[in-house]
Amino acid sequence: xxxxxxxxxxxxxxxxxxxxxxxxxTRQDGLVLGxxxxxxxxxxxxxxxxxxxxxxxTAIETGLGLSxxxxxxxxxxxxxxxxxxxxxxxxxxxxxxxxxRVNWADxxxxxxxxxxxxxxxxxxxxxxxxxxxxxxHKLNQPTGRLYQLTCDVxxxxxxxxxxxxxxxxxxxxxxxxxxxxxxxxxxGLGAFVTRWFSRGKLSWTGGANAGRAxxxxxxxxxxxxxxxVLWQAMSETVALNDAxxxxxxxxxxxxxxxxxxxxxxxxxxxxxxPGNDFVVSYPNRGDQNDGGSLSGN
Numbered sequence: 438x439x440x441x442x443x444x445x446x447x448x449x450x451x452x453x454x455x456x457x458x459x460x461x462x463t464r465q466d467g468l469v470l471g472x473x474x475x476x477x478x479x480x481x482x483x484x485x486x487x488x489x490x491x492x493x494x495t496a497i498e499t500g501l502g503l504s505x506x507x508x509x510x511x512x513x514x515x516x517x518x519x520x521x522x523x524x525x526x527x528x529x530x531x532x533x534x535x536x537x538r539v540n541w542a543d544x545x546x547x548x549x550x551x552x553x554x555x556x557x558x559x560x561x562x563x564x565x566x567x568x569x570x571x572x573x574h575k576l577n578q579p580t581g582r583l584y585q586l587t588c589d590v591x592x593x594x595x596x597x598x599x600x601x602x603x604x605x606x607x608x609x610x611x612x613x614x615x616x617x618x619x620x621x622x623x624x625g626l627g628a629f630v631t632r633w634f635s636r637g638k639l640s641w642t643g644g645a646n647a648g649r650a651x652x653x654x655x656x657x658x659x660x661x662x663x664x665x666v667l668w669q670a671m672s673e674t675v676a677l678n679d680a681x682x683x684x685x686x687x688x689x690x691x692x693x694x695x696x697x698x699x700x701x702x703x704x705x706x707x708x709x710x711p712g713n714d715f716v717v718s719y720p721n722r723g724d725q726n727d728g729g730s731l732s733g734n
Contacts (some may be wrong), residue, residue: 445546455542459486462555463533473539481544524558526649526672531555534569588689588706592637598703606685608634610663611678612644619651619670623663626683631658636686639667644679646671653686 441449448454457475461484464470471486473479479486523529532555540546556568583589593601601607610625626634634656641647655666665683687693691708695701 439548441548442546444543445540445548448540448543448546455540457539457541458550459537459539459547461486461535461537462529464528465531466528473541475539475541477541479539479541479544481539481547524672529555529558529567536569582705584707584710586690586706586708586710588687588691588694588704590705592685592687592698596703596705597700599698599700601684608683609642609681610683611680612675613677615675615677617670618673618675619654619667621665621675623665623681626656626663627658627661629656629658632656634665634683634686636688637684638686639665639681639683641671642680642682644676645673646675646679649673653683656686 457473457479459471459473459475459479462470462472469484471479471484473486473488475486476488478488534551534553534555535549536551537547537549551569551571553569553571556570558567588597590596593599599606608626608629610623612621613624614622632655634653637653637656638650639653640650649671651667651669651671653665654668655664657664657666685697687698689706691701691704691706694704
């Protein structure tokens with residue numbers, strides 16, 4: 438149960454209210470942005486909340502216990518500080534969010550309704566919908582190691598031990614032909630075998646997408662032509678001669694760790710754990726001709 442400031446409670450008890458919502462977003466890079474559904478900009482706590490930003494929210498429900506309470510934030514991409522390209526670039530991934538109820542006639546009368554993080558974002562050219570995850574969602578995140586067949590760390594992490602800055606694991610190239618914003622052919626990677634960069638990371642160093650990165654879905658080599666397919670399309674147009682850096686990929690299996698990277702000693706999975714065949718197996722009756730006998734009536 439929330440305790441309201443006395444001045445805000447008196448305002449509510451007056452019967453005539455001047456209330457609005459304010460949203461404060463703090464990106465992972467530290468940039469703080471404010472938005473409000475009021476028709477004029479508001480300022481408090483050194484943050485200016487932009488008016489007519491198109492923000493709205495589904496109903497906020499709070500229950501007892503540690504269950505995760507999620508709401509959705511809807512909005513039109515009408516703000517220069519929040520647009521489709523920035524969402525696609527991941528600048529707002531896991532951003533901290535605070536939702537306030539504010540008396541726009543006197544912003545000192547306010548109460549925080551919800552704190553959390555932005556989760557899954559669905560976006561288009563003119564609007565977006567973002568899930569707001571409550572603080573309790575962190576209790577659902579796995580901690581420690583998992584008993585699983587595959588490795589539990591990313592390639593290049595300290596516990597992995599592979600140095601992705603080495604030339605054998607890193608390449609650079611430029612776009613030579615474009616199918617769409619996720620599929621294109623490239624030059625500069627002719628020294629690498631097919632699928633070497635599958636599941637790796639491509640970072641753009643030139644063109645409209647400079648400074649952004651995507652995971653590689655497929656890297657192919659056929660008749661001397663090198664093709665790249667990304668898991669997700671770039672938000673800006675991929676054009677001829679756009680430059681990029683790319684790092685090797687790993688499917689996190691023991692076989693790949695051993696043969697591709699010669700790094701079996703650092704493998705962080707459990708490749709010898711029993712599979713489904715072991716789980717559903719059952720003991721067999723001994724053979725009567727193998728030095729034993731079965732008795733029975």
